[in-house]
Amino acid sequence: MEFCPKCGKVLLPKHNILHCYGCGYEKVISDDKKKDYLIEQDVSDKQNIIVTGDKVNTMPTTSGLCYRCHNRELEWWMVQTRKSDEATTIFYRCTKCGNTWRR
Incomplete structure (x- = not known):
């Protein structure tokens, strides 16, 4: 290289x-x-990729309560929305209705 x-x-x-x-x-x-x-090897792509319309959940989940539909399973993620010396903001999204809020 x-x-x-x-x-x-x-x-x-x-x-x-x-x-x-x-x-x-x-x-x-x-x-x-x-x-x-x-x-010396054949490096051409030989995979058939199947694309579906299904929603694939890749976020971590936790138990909680959605105030809109009362579902008990929530996705969550953290974002640094302010300076690095301040705490991160935690976002939650309901897995049933998609309602999103922060804590």
């Missing part, structure tokens, strides 16, 4: 040339280094 001497980004191989996508710097790959950049 080589880095651009101008901007420090990673140089990526393209047609026997190392190319920087940050500043446009290019360097020809020498013959003794070409084997380091040769990809």
Whole structure:
């Protein structure tokens, strides 16, 4: 792996040339280094990705009470809304009706 001497980004191989996508710097790959950049495996994507319309819950959940629909399961997350020396704000969202509030 080589880095651009101008901007420090990673140089990526393209047609026997190392190319920087940050500043446009290019360097020809020498013959003794070409084997380091040769990809011998088939790296094409062979996965079939199935996209569904289902809502996938990736947030952590806790027990609580939604004041709107009285559901007892809530998603929660924390956000630093003020300075770093102050406490984070905790947000809750009802898993049934989607009502969101903060604490």
